[in-house]
Amino acid sequence: MGVQCQDVQQVKSAADAATVTPRAELQGATFAYQEGQPIFRDFSWQITPGDAWAVIGPSGCGKSTLLYLLTGLRQPQSGNVRVDGKPVERPRPSSTTGLILQDYGLLPWATVWDNVRLGLQLRGVPKAQQAEQVANWLERLGITALRDHYPAQLSGGQRQRTAIARTLVFQPNLLLMDEPFNSLDALTRERLQNVVLELILEHGLTTVLVTHNIEEAVFLGQRVLVLNQPPSAATTIFENRHDDPHAYRAAPAFLTQCTELRTLLVGSEA
Numbered sequence: 001m002g003v004q005c006q007d008v009q010q011v012k013s014a015a016d017a018a019t020v021t022p023r024a025e026l027q028g029a030t031f032a033y034q035e036g037q038p039i040f041r042d043f044s045w046q047i048t049p050g051d052a053w054a055v056i057g058p059s060g061c062g063k064s065t066l067l068y069l070l071t072g073l074r075q076p077q078s079g080n081v082r083v084d085g086k087p088v089e090r091p092r093p094s095s096t097t098g099l100i101l102q103d104y105g106l107l108p109w110a111t112v113w114d115n116v117r118l119g120l121q122l123r124g125v126p127k128a129q130q131a132e133q134v135a136n137w138l139e140r141l142g143i144t145a146l147r148d149h150y151p152a153q154l155s156g157g158q159r160q161r162t163a164i165a166r167t168l169v170f171q172p173n174l175l176l177m178d179e180p181f182n183s184l185d186a187l188t189r190e191r192l193q194n195v196v197l198e199l200i201l202e203h204g205l206t207t208v209l210v211t212h213n214i215e216e217a218v219f220l221g222q223r224v225l226v227l228n229q230p231p232s233a234a235t236t237i238f239e240n241r242h243d244d245p246h247a248y249r250a251a252p253a254f255l256t257q258c259t260e261l262r263t264l265l266v267g268s269e270a
């Protein structure tokens with residue numbers, strides 16, 4: 001373990017860079033909304049397959065924008081965005097890049113079951129398989145009893161869990177999450193953090209979690225990208241790899257890392 005801040009994006013090692021195609025990367029990307037100030041300027045960041053990243057920084061620093069760039073919902077004015085080695089020139093299909101948005105984006109006219117199922121139907125997944133996968137994810141996220149409810153009949157946290165199920169049912173190889181656990185009570189939040197941890201550990205899923213929450217960033221981010229007020233040019237990376245992720249929440253090292261990250265955030269605002 002250990003904390004390490006780097007001013008420049010580092011690939012884990014030159015050997016890695018030579019052999020592993022990054023799952024996703026920005027190369028010298030500059031992005032501004034319309035005529036506004038750039039949010040990112042000549043910004044480079046690399047996500048290796050299996051990486052679990054958290055992205056943290058003050059409101060308005062560009063965290064959501066970074067996810068839009070990775071999914072192709074926004075294009076940089078200059079530089080490149082690549083996923084699995086290919087330039088991202090249009091929005092990526094949700095079967096490969098899963099995006100859980102801040103506002104959930106559920107279909108108001110569809111039940112919980114159908115919200116999770118419809119994407120599979122559109123992709124031509126056989127009916128029996130659709131039902132099996134939907135049932136599995138509703139169960140894992142603790143919303144089976146709500147299967148016939150419509151979004152308007154759900155609490156914020158229940159909507160959020162439906163949105164998470166709808167994304168995970170595709171089994172994407174890159175999962176981008178924009179503050180996915182915000183409206184959840186503390187224990188549900190921990191339970192869903194554990195679900196994401198299982199996905200990372202058991203399925204080698206590559207994840208990027210945007211969060212305002214320092215504890216969440218340290219629990220789920222084996223590496224944390226710290227953004228500051230725009231424009232972001234260099235990356236600040238907080239290294240947080242540890243040996244026993246399951247026991248990490250209760251480990252003394254967890255608290256130490258939270259304190260270190262808090263210090264780094266406060267320092268970067270100064």
Ligand SMILES: Nc1ncnc2c1ncn2[C@@H]1O[C@H](COP(=O)(O)OP(=O)(O)OP(=O)(O)O)[C@@H](O)[C@H]1O
Pocket residue numbers: 033034036039057058059060061062063064065066
């Ligand atoms: N569609 C848009 N048009 C113009 N400016 C935008 C647009 N979307 C976002 N911005 C601006 O870009 C900046 C970055 O926004 P972004 O949503 O990426 O921030 P964020 O870090 O996700 O913030 P939060 O933590 O509040 O969600 C902000 O100043 C915001 O006002």
Ligand SMILES: [Mg+2]
Pocket residue numbers: 063064065102178
């Ligand atoms: Mg945001």
